[in-house]
Amino acid sequence: MIYRALVRPLLYLLPAEPAHGLTFALLRLIGALPGARSLLRWLLCPADPALVVDVLGLSVPNPVGLAAGFDKDARGHDVLAALGFGFVEVGTVTATAQSGNPRPRLFRLPADRALVNRMGFNNCGATAAAARLSKPRRAVVGVNIGKTRSAPEQDAIADYVRSTEQLARHADFLVVNVSSPNTPGLRDLQAVDRLRPLLEAVRVEADRVSPGRRVPLLVKIAPDLSDEEVDAVATLALDLRLDGIVATNTTVARQGLRSGAELVRACGAGGLSGPPVAAQSLAVLRRLRARVGSRLVLVSVGGIETAADAWERILAGASLVQIYTSFVYEGPFVAGRIARGLARLVAEAGYARLQDAVGASAD
Numbered sequence: 212m213i214y215r216a217l218v219r220p221l222l223y224l225l226p227a228e229p230a231h232g233l234t235f236a237l238l239r240l241i242g243a244l245p246g247a248r249s250l251l252r253w254l255l256c257p258a259d260p261a262l263v264v265d266v267l268g269l270s271v272p273n274p275v276g277l278a279a280g281f282d283k284d285a286r287g288h289d290v291l292a293a294l295g296f297g298f299v300e301v302g303t304v305t306a307t308a309q310s311g312n313p314r315p316r317l318f319r320l321p322a323d324r325a326l327v328n329r330m331g332f333n334n335c336g337a338t339a340a341a342a343r344l345s346k347p348r349r350a351v352v353g354v355n356i357g358k359t360r361s362a363p364e365q366d367a368i369a370d371y372v373r374s375t376e377q378l379a380r381h382a383d384f385l386v387v388n389v390s391s392p393n394t395p396g397l398r399d400l401q402a403v404d405r406l407r408p409l410l411e412a413v414r415v416e417a418d419r420v421s422p423g424r425r426v427p428l429l430v431k432i433a434p435d436l437s438d439e440e441v442d443a444v445a446t447l448a449l450d451l452r453l454d455g456i457v458a459t460n461t462t463v464a465r466q467g468l469r470s471g472a473e474l475v476r477a478c479g480a481g482g483l484s485g486p487p488v489a490a491q492s493l494a495v496l497r498r499l500r501a502r503v504g505s506r507l508v509l510v511s512v513g514g515i516e517t518a519a520d521a522w523e524r525i526l527a528g529a530s531l532v533q534i535y536t537s538f539v540y541e542g543p544f545v546a547g548r549i550a551r552g553l554a555r556l557v558a559e560a561g562y563a564r565l566q567d568a569v570g571a572s573a574d
Contacts, residue, residue: 214541214542214543214544215541215542218542219540219542222234223319223321226315226317227315227317227318227319227326228314228315228316228317231281231317231539235281235282235286235287238287238290238291238294238543239286239287239290241290242287242289242290242293247290247293248289248290248293248349249293251290251293251294252292252293255293255294255295255543255544255546255547256272256273256292256293256294256295256547257272257273257295257547257550257551257554259273259550259551259554260564261554261557261558261562261563261564261565262274262297262550262553262554262557262565263564263566264297264530264531264565264566265566266508266530266531266566267383267384267427267454267455267508268425268427269298269351269383269384269427271297271298271351271531272297272298272351273295273296273297273550273553274297274521274525274529274530274531274532274550274553274565275295275296275297275521275532275533275534275546275549275550275553276296276297276298276299276300276353276510276531276532276533276534277291277296277298277299277300277533277534277535277538277546278300278512278533278534278535279300279301279302279303279353279355279386279388279431280302280303280328280330280535281535281538282299282301283301283302283303283304283333283334283335284301284304284334284335284339284340284343285301285302285304285340285343285344285352285354286343288301288348288350288352289348289349289350291350292349292350292351294543294544294546294547295544295546295547295548295550296350296546297351297531297546297550298350298351298352298353298383298531299350299351299352299353300352300353300354300355300386300533301340301344301352301353301354301355302334302340302354302355302356302357302386302388303332303334303355303356303357303388303391304334304336304337304340304354304355304356304357304374304378305332305334305336305337305356305357305358305359305360305370305374306336306337306359306362306370306371306373306374306377307336307337307359307361307362308334308335308336308339309331309332309333309334309336309359309360309361310333311330311331311332311333311334312329312330312331312333316328316329316330316331316481317329317330318477318478318481320468320470320474320475320478320483320485321470322468322469322470322471323468323469323470323485323486323487324485324486324516324536324537324540325468325470325483325484325485325486325487325488325536326483326484326485326536326539327478327479327481327482327483327484328461328481328482328484329392329479329480329481329482331360331394332357332358332359332360332391332394337356337373337374337376337377337378338377340354340377340378341377341378341381344378344381344382345381351383352382352383353382353383353384353385353386353429354378354379354381354382354384354385354386355386355388355431356371356374356375356378356385356386356387356388356413357371357374357388357389357391357394358370358371358394358400360394364399367400367409368408368409368412371387371409371412371413372412372413372416375413375416375417375420376416376420379416379417379420379421379426380420380421380424380426382426383427384426384427384428384429384454384455385413385417385426385427385428385429386429386430386431386457387409387410387413387428387429387430387431388431388460389406389409389430389431389432390431390432390433390459390460391460391461391482392433392460392461392463392480392481392482402440403443403444403446403447406430406444406447407447407451410428410430410447410451410453411451413428414428414451427454427455427508428453428454429453429454429455429456429457429508429510430444430448430453430456430457431456431457431458431459431460432444432456432457432458432459432460432495433459433460433461433462434458434459434460434461434462434464434488434491434492434494434495434513435462435463435464435491436495438498441495441498441499441502442498442502444456445498445499445502445503445507446502448503448507449503449506449507453507454507454508455507455508455509455510455530456499456503456507456508456509456510457510457512457533458492458495458496458499458509458510458511458512458513459488459491459492459495459512459513460482460512460513461481461482461483461484461488461513462482462483462484462487462488462491463480463482463483464483464487464491465483467487468487484513484514484535484536485514485536485537485540486514486516486536487514488513488514489513489514489515489520490514491513492511492512492513492514493511493513493514493523493524493527496509496511496524496527496528496529497527497528497573499528500527500528500570500573501573504570504574505569505570508530508531509528509529509530509531510529510530510531510532510533511524511527511528511529511531511532511533512532512533512534512535514536515532515533515534515537515549516534516537516540516541516545517549517552518548518549518550518551518552518553518555518556519552519556521549521552521553522552522553522556522568525553525565525568525569526568526569526570526571526572526573527570527572527573528569528570528573529569530566530569534546534549553565
């Protein structure tokens with residue numbers, strides 16, 4: 212493939228974060244050309260009705276989404292959707308603009324096809340993102356919100372509520388991120404005694420600013436939770452009548468990596484993504500499905516690279532899947548390739564619609 216043979220080696224001459232910035236800027240530039248997005252959609256977006264997923268009150272063109280972290284400020288969701296993504300999750304957005312952690316803060320582990328990031332929720336803030344999302348769009352867009360680093364822990368709920376006030380009315384669905392390892396104290400919010408009042412407050416605010424439309428609300432959790440902690444979050448989500456759970460974020464674990472120990476140490480702290488997190492993410496998905504059945508929408512993310520990977524998550528209970536690291540390693544055509552592969556697998560398995568296969572190996 213041209214991307215792997217020519218483009219990726221050139222991008223790898225740059226450090227990871229500048230390469231990301233350049234790639235995204237070029238995509239947005241292409242997307243701004245007259246007729247470019249329509250042409251990309253025609254070329255790259257699968258139009259197979261078997262892939263349409265009716266979920267969260269939405270009709271999602273295909274189940275392969277782009278995870279939060281790539282489009283932090285809602286600058287390019289329409290051109291990204293035109294590459295073949297069925298939906299795009301933007302963010303993480305915080306109530307107040309912040310620069311994130313010091314650079315360098317994004318690293319490649321090529322031997323593992325993985326990334327390590329400690330970006331620290333760098334973004335332009337909820338007001339700026341809301342202004343962009345208020346414009347007409349074709350893409351299905353979820354909005355991922357997190358805690359502003361400078362907000363004291365005792366003010367975390369108020370901080371999330373401020374983001375919700377700005378963004379909920381513009382989101383096709385809203386994701387509360389309490390699982391990034393790169394904001395001090397954030398993962399402590401996954402404890403149910405702290406998570407319950409946070410999610411209750413976000414729900415109330417989302418309903419207040421979006422009268423007449425119930426914005427779907429999901430929570431994003433870490434792969435590093437114990438079985439008991441996963442069970443507790445699942446029970447809480449059912450109790451609060453959340454719409455779904457995104458599983459999972461990046462991991463702080465470093466076991467089983469092919470990359471040399473010196474390179475791994477040089478990357479330092481941060482969240483690891485890509486194939487090394489796949490087994491953990493799948494295990495969390497399976498445990499969630501066992502606890503909640505089909506009562507919640509499960510979105511699986513972590514180490515998905517191929518249609519076979521995505522199909523395994525669908526059969527295990529995911530209604531939607533997301534990729535991020537494989538987009539970096541495989542390039543702009545990977546979403547459409549996975550979606551078309553899923554269409555073949557659906558047909559081979561004898562299902563009329565992909566949605567009919569959700570949870571088939573778990574139920």
